[in-house]
Amino acid sequence: MDKYRLDPNKGLEFGVYTLGDHLTNPHTGERIPAVQRIDEIIEFAKLAEEAGVDFFSVGESHQEYFTTQAHTVVLAAIAQATKKIKIGSASTIISTLDPVRVYEDFATIDLISKGRTEIVAGRASRVGVFELLGYDIRDYEELFEEKFELLLKINEEEIVNWSGQYRAPLKNAKVLPRPYHGWLPIWRAVGGSPASAIKAGFAGVPMFIAMLGGPASSFKRSIDAYREAARERGFDPATLPVATAGFFYAAETTQQALKEYYPHIHEGMKLTNGRGFPKQLFAQGADTRDVMNVGSPQQIIEKILYQYELFGHQRYIAQMDFGGVPFDKIRKNIEIIATEILPAVRKYTAKK
């Protein structure tokens, strides 16, 4: 785990991610301007750092109701505004970008942040980005595989010789600047299904797995499949980190958390996904066995520890700002994380 800058002795890492969504707060009907949203994301990262959160990440989504399409630019601002928190993407849509350019950007952010930067590369959930950036959705799978491979190669080799289908060949190409420590942790983002987890295992790269809702035990199958696939290809799963990502919201009581957060998720998903989030599933999400970390601080601690026992993962990444959550609530959540959740999670997961 050393290679990926993770110290198992310190226990489960706690991170935060934002997709940079730019939605109306359903409680007030107000939508802040984009300039404020981006400011608040940078502020959010600073608060997370002060609270002792380990990782802060920003995703790109090229559709209406989002603001961080240029997520590397936002990450550069965060790199400048923070000192010790690790930062990264969640995720970078490598399929529709040039891996050379992505590496240049992240290596630069890594220099600005003095070696705190990571890349999480994913595949996009929408066709819009393919049209916008001039790619054919029919190449969805191969675009990702080829470009992800090239990204990994650039990370390993300072002088790159490469040829493929979707980019001009590279002949003795030097991709510069090199990162602060000469190398970046690069994760593969996967949806919940075992099929995509297996691909990450075959590649022997760390896996970032998104979990919206449902029993944790179902997601365990994907994590097991990932480790098994890695083992089959000769990698040691004990050296490959797993990060889980999903909804997070803490309030005084679980009922209060459900009440405050549900309208954000429901209304936000209606606009960005075309479907709301069923209240029944959200209510079930409060159960300790469900992956959705919404509830009282105590309930969330129990859930995270239950997930840790089940998954044996190295990092959990919380999404608490989706759907126009106002900044005072984000501040409140960070405060609860700092004072109640982090101390308990570290106490029970760190090696003594």
Next chain:
Amino acid sequence: MKIVVLSGSRVGSKTRTAMNYAVKVIHEKYPEAEATLLDLAEYDVQFSDGRNYMEYEGDTKYVAQTVMGADAVIIGTPIFQASIPATLKNVFDLLPEKALRDKVASIIVTAGSPKHYLIAEQQIKPILSYMKAQIVQSYVFIEEKDFYRKEIVNDDILFRINRLVEDTVMLTETYAKIREAKEAAYGF
């Protein structure tokens, strides 16, 4: 209440004739309901390519969004080669998984042969269940002999469609109340 009356074929006139009558019944008996007739013969709908339904354009987007916006969908279909036509299956394929959650669906079948009677039971209902619709269990099965020059000439069929519309509206209202009561019980 938004009721979408979907005529699922680009071929022939019998399904459309039956759906016209269903719309007429809704207008007469439930003037407060908003009935939208979607006749797939009138739209240029592309085949599903797996994208989110909001990302289609033109007629395809209109058809997908209209169905997604409905409280109830009355599905009209002919039977071709012992199955539903590709045009209708494509509408299902355009929509997300569980697209019919919290919606009521009912069925009107027109067929050239009584041998097709169970196709609604064996092929349409499993799709609707998978997509999480609340299904009106009884459907209306209409044969060629029930039509004459684009009119339904069998009173029994007219009565059955009247009942189907009534059941669709009743189940939609009732289901909305059940859902309201259930959601209120969660207390958030």
